[in-house]
Amino acid sequence: MTDRPDNARALVEAGADPWRRLIGGWSPGRLALAGPTPDPFPLPEGEPGLSDAERAIAGFVSVRHAGAALLWHVDPRLGLREGDFRALAEFGRVCVRSGRRP
Numbered sequence: 001m002t003d004r005p006d007n008a009r010a011l012v013e014a015g016a017d018p019w020r021r022l023i024g025g026w027s028p029g030r031l032a033l034a035g036p037t038p039d040p041f042p043l044p045e046g047e048p049g050l051s052d053a054e055r056a057i058a059g060f061v062s063v064r065h066a067g068a069a070l071l072w073h074v075d076p077r078l079g080l081r082e083g084d085f086r087a088l089a090e091f092g093r094v095c096v097r098s099g100r101r102p
Contacts, residue, residue, distance in 0.1 A: 007031070007098050009040055019044055024072040024087050034058035034071075 011028040012018045018029040018041040026034075029041040033050050043049055050058070057071060070091045074084055 007094065010098070011094075012041070019047055022090075024070060024091075026071065 007028075009028075011022070016022065016028055018032075019027045021027050021030075029043070029047075030050065032040045033043075034054065054071075070088070072084070072087060074080055
């Protein structure tokens with residue numbers, strides 16, 4: 001989440017592996033890479049980090065959106081499914097706990 005590397009640290013302190021993919025396929029480490037403080041967790045060997053496209057999206061969102069943002073893909077052929085709603089609910093819980101508005 002933009003400007004909040006403490007959100008990623010809080011997930012890790014709660015027991016999350018910083019490189020295990022959680023919300024929308026993003027790990028706390030990847031979330032941190034997308035923000036202005038990209039180095040709270042050492043990049044493990046074999047982890048590619050962010051792609052050029054992901055860096056571009058994160059930069060676009062951080063410039064144009066002051067609140068928290070969830071980068072999430074919805075298959076247009078299927079629409080929103082149960083897993084999508086679970087991810088959105090978890091994103092909302094993280095926002096509430098961190099005091100950020102989505």
